[in-house]
Amino acid sequence: MRNIRLTIEYDGTRYLGWQRLGDSDKTIQGKIENILTQMTRSKIEIIGSGRTDAGTHARNQIANFKTESKMERVEMIEFLNRYLPQDIVVKKVEEVPDRFHARYNAKGKKYSYYVWNDLIPSAFERNYSFHYSEKLDVELMNEACQKLIGTHDFIGFSSLKKTKKSTTRTIKELAIQKEGRLLHFTFIGDGFLHKMVRILMGTILEIGAGTLKLEVIDEVFESKIRSEAGITVPAQGLFLDEVYY
Amino acid sequence: MRNIRLTIEYDGTRYLGWQRLGDSDKTIQGKIENILTQMTRSKIEIIGSGRTDAGTHARNQIANFKTESKMERVEMIEFLNRYLPQDIVVKKVEEVPDRFHARYNAKGKKYSYYVWNDLIPSAFERNYSFHYSEKLDVELMNEACQKLIGTHDFIGFSSLKKTKKSTTRTIKELAIQKEGRLLHFTFIGDGFLHKMVRILMGTILEIGAGTLKLEVIDEVFESKIRSEAGITVPAQGLFLDEVYY
Numbered sequence: 001m002r003n004i005r006l007t008i009e010y011d012g013t014r015y016l017g018w019q020r021l022g023d024s025d026k027t028i029q030g031k032i033e034n035i036l037t038q039m040t041r042s043k044i045e046i047i048g049s050g051r052t053d054a055g056t057h058a059r060n061q062i063a064n065f066k067t068e069s070k071m072e073r074v075e076m077i078e079f080l081n082r083y084l085p086q087d088i089v090v091k092k093v094e095e096v097p098d099r100f101h102a103r104y105n106a107k108g109k110k111y112s113y114y115v116w117n118d119l120i121p122s123a124f125e126r127n128y129s130f131h132y133s134e135k136l137d138v139e140l141m142n143e144a145c146q147k148l149i150g151t152h153d154f155i156g157f158s159s160l161k162k163t164k165k166s167t168t169r170t171i172k173e174l175a176i177q178k179e180g181r182l183l184h185f186t187f188i189g190d191g192f193l194h195k196m197v198r199i200l201m202g203t204i205l206e207i208g209a210g211t212l213k214l215e216v217i218d219e220v221f222e223s224k225i226r227s228e229a230g231i232t233v234p235a236q237g238l239f240l241d242e243v244y245y
Numbered sequence: 246m247r248n249i250r251l252t253i254e255y256d257g258t259r260y261l262g263w264q265r266l267g268d269s270d271k272t273i274q275g276k277i278e279n280i281l282t283q284m285t286r287s288k289i290e291i292i293g294s295g296r297t298d299a300g301t302h303a304r305n306q307i308a309n310f311k312t313e314s315k316m317e318r319v320e321m322i323e324f325l326n327r328y329l330p331q332d333i334v335v336k337k338v339e340e341v342p343d344r345f346h347a348r349y350n351a352k353g354k355k356y357s358y359y360v361w362n363d364l365i366p367s368a369f370e371r372n373y374s375f376h377y378s379e380k381l382d383v384e385l386m387n388e389a390c391q392k393l394i395g396t397h398d399f400i401g402f403s404s405l406k407k408t409k410k411s412t413t414r415t416i417k418e419l420a421i422q423k424e425g426r427l428l429h430f431t432f433i434g435d436g437f438l439h440k441m442v443r444i445l446m447g448t449i450l451e452i453g454a455g456t457l458k459l460e461v462i463d464e465v466f467e468s469k470i471r472s473e474a475g476i477t478v479p480a481q482g483l484f485l486d487e488v489y490y
Contacts, residue, residue, distance in 0.1 A: 009368045081366060089368045121326060123254045123334045
């Protein structure tokens with residue numbers, strides 16, 4: 001059996017997210033598995049590094065699958081990009097050791113979130129950012145980012161209910177870059193709980209807009225109560241940039 | 246009568262182009278006129294600075310219309326952006342002297358064309374660039390640009406048949422910028438014939454790829470024969486950036 005690793009870019013606008021739902025063609029995983037099954041003429045299941053929500057994008061999602069196929073890697077990448085829809089692109093096909101598992105072996109991830117901060121919306125950024133027109137205090141948001149960096153129990157900043165699994169994660173980097181009217185937030189960490197990036201983003205934005213106080217961060221770390229944190233910002237501003245192994 | 250000038254941004258992907266076709270809702274002009282007619286409760290016709298083809302985008306298209314409406318400009322911009330689809334945005338509403346005519350008064354235009362120059366396509370640039378994977382000689386393309394700058398009869402680089410109107414135009418600037426795997430071409434001139442930017446682009450690219458010689462430019466200026474020039478590149482790489490008055 002060969003173990004094949006894929007690097008995948010996708011525009012999530014038209015999809016229900018990464019994870020296959022029955023036979024649905026409206027998921028990224030489902031689309032790719034269908035083409036791989038045609039390509040190898042045997043049923044293929046792929047393992048992604050993790051799910052992405054409906055509307056979320058990826059620049060370098062990683063997945064792997066096992067196959068008996070003898071097809072060359074260059075033929076595979078050609079076949080995949082010929083038959084996949086144009087909003088899903090396979091950027092790399094690599095052969096990896098049998099033990100490589102895209103989810104279990106992931107050591108960390110990098111996400112970007114984009115905020116279009118202007119009164120007037122953008123025709124081009126509409127599917128790739130959150131249009132938020134409140135005046136934002138970038139300095140205050142930077143202070144919020146500093147408070148979030150480090151190792152904490154992030155359950156209050158996630159959509160998870162109480163769980164036996166650890167909800168402690170480490171954020172290594174959380175930075176803001178202003179690119180014109182676009183604010184670009186970068187998150188690097190060892191892992192992120194379900195909706196964690198989007199709830200952290202909503203909290204940072206509400207602090208920047210003055211509808212939440214900076215202290216809310218420590219309060220939610222303490223109370224672990226989701227409803228005390230900020231809004232969940234929309235999925236379309238979120239990009240999975242990198243998976244680290 | 247007030248004369249209102251609009252600055253409009255649009256993602257042309259879903260549309261049949263700028264120019265209204267009967268009652269069709271699938272043109273930019275048609276969409277905007279329908280909303281303006283609702284807004285002012287009387288039939289509105291808008292004059293654009295010029296047409297854009299199906300799939301072509303605009304960052305700052307200019308249009309004007311006459312109205313008896315007493316609505317404030319801030320109310321207009323709010324109404325328009327509330328009811329227009331998200332891929333059409335009105336960026337500015339200005340009141341201008343009665344004699345202002347968006348087409349007749351246009352003194353020049355700036356266009357951008359984007360080429361995605363890589364073997365692997367891009368999921369994000371697919372609607373905003375031409376995927377052209379041939380190896381390109383940028384220096385040779387720069388020489389081609391230098392030859393095109395200036396005042397020439399561009400009829401051979403357009404889709405026009407013989408016409409009594411002048412087909413002489415002046416290109417003031419034609420520059421190439423490399424932005425990663427994206428090549429960004431900028432055209433500034435006093436006016437462009439139908440499909441002229443796309444045929445010039447096809448000619449420049451074919452020179453860069455080596456399938457046409459640099460001399461073809463002078464030959465087409467001389468012969469005025471369209472078929473001797475390069476391909477017409479796809480509309481989705483083209484952006485109307487600015488209209489000069």
